Amino acid sequence: MTVIEVNGLSKRYGDRTVVDGVSFTVAEGEIFGILGENGAGKTTTVECISGLRTPDDGSISVLGLDTRTEREQLRRLIGVQLQESQLQDRLRVGEAMQLYASFYPDPADWRELIAAVGLTDQVRMPYAKLSGGQKQRLSIALALIGNPRVAILDELTTGLDPHARRETWKLIRQIRDRGVTVLLVTHFMDEAERLCDRLAVLDGGKIVALDTPAALIANVGDVDGYRANLEDAFLALTGSGRDN
Numbered sequence: 001m002t003v004i005e006v007n008g009l010s011k012r013y014g015d016r017t018v019v020d021g022v023s024f025t026v027a028e029g030e031i032f033g034i035l036g037e038n039g040a041g042k043t044t045t046v047e048c049i050s051g052l053r054t055p056d057d058g059s060i061s062v063l064g065l066d067t068r069t070e071r072e073q074l075r076r077l078i079g080v081q082l083q084e085s086q087l088q089d090r091l092r093v094g095e096a097m098q099l100y101a102s103f104y105p106d107p108a109d110w111r112e113l114i115a116a117v118g119l120t121d122q123v124r125m126p127y128a129k130l131s132g133g134q135k136q137r138l139s140i141a142l143a144l145i146g147n148p149r150v151a152i153l154d155e156l157t158t159g160l161d162p163h164a165r166r167e168t169w170k171l172i173r174q175i176r177d178r179g180v181t182v183l184l185v186t187h188f189m190d191e192a193e194r195l196c197d198r199l200a201v202l203d204g205g206k207i208v209a210l211d212t213p214a215a216l217i218a219n220v221g222d223v224d225g226y227r228a229n230l231e232d233a234f235l236a237l238t239g240s241g242r243d244n
């Protein structure tokens with residue numbers, strides 16, 4: 001079953017087109033990654049899919065609902081972790097979880113989620129006192145508190161140490177195994193390769209490749225006598241708008 005369908009999405013800021021005719025679909029239970037250089041239009045794309053921004057052109061449906069006209073219904077079905085989510089400094093971890101849980105009709109067990117992201121010892125800690133990685137883990141838990149059918153995660157593991165990254169990947173696989181569809185933006189090639197079933201590569205607001213990580217790598221062949229990796233594939237596909 002198709003869960004996310006993006007058709008001819010375009011978004012302009014002033015006279016600059018930052019997302020330009022993007023189309024793709026994501027199937028139920030898939031982990032779908034979006035890769036691209038800084039400014040390629042990844043966040044704008046996922047914000048349009050989350051219903052947080054209104055596209056200038058094109059249509060987007062998530063779980064059969066139109067993101068322009070059926071935002072209210074969608075809000076309960078999508079969990080969104082955005083870059084640099086900011087909470088009130090004095091709000092404690094447990095309080096934030098309970099507050100967000102109260103927004104949803106059928107929330108997850110917040111203590112279980114907090115344990116899954118490794119923040120049980122920080123439950124009474126105010127947001128301002130958390131480290132960057134702990135804030136990041138809290139934002140992942142908050143994205144999942146509503147038991148979403150679709151999780152949209154922007155720069156999932158930025159700022160996390162290697163152990164926490166692996167734990168986070170495990171958590172994402174677990175929620176996928178429960179049937180949640182995952183859309184994630186990442187700059188990490190290992191994360192994209194290990195975690196994602198398929199990847200869309202954005203360059204200058206356009207999709208320049210859409211395939212499994214293995215197929216993207218196979219398309220490159222050898223580089224300097226070595227078998228290419230995903231970074232080689234990414235570098236070969238992107239950077240068309242660069243001056244150098």
Ligand SMILES: Nc1ncnc2c1ncn2[C@@H]1O[C@H](COP(=O)(O)OP(=O)(O)OP(=O)(O)O)[C@@H](O)[C@H]1O
Nearest residue numbers: 013014018036037038039040041042043044045187
């Ligand atoms: N509210 C806004 N007003 C004007 N321009 C914007 C706005 N938001 C984003 N942009 C511009 O749109 C382009 C795409 O931004 P976007 O955040 O979608 O890129 P990205 O691929 O997510 O980048 P990064 O990897 O740096 O997060 C950038 O050039 C950015 O400066």
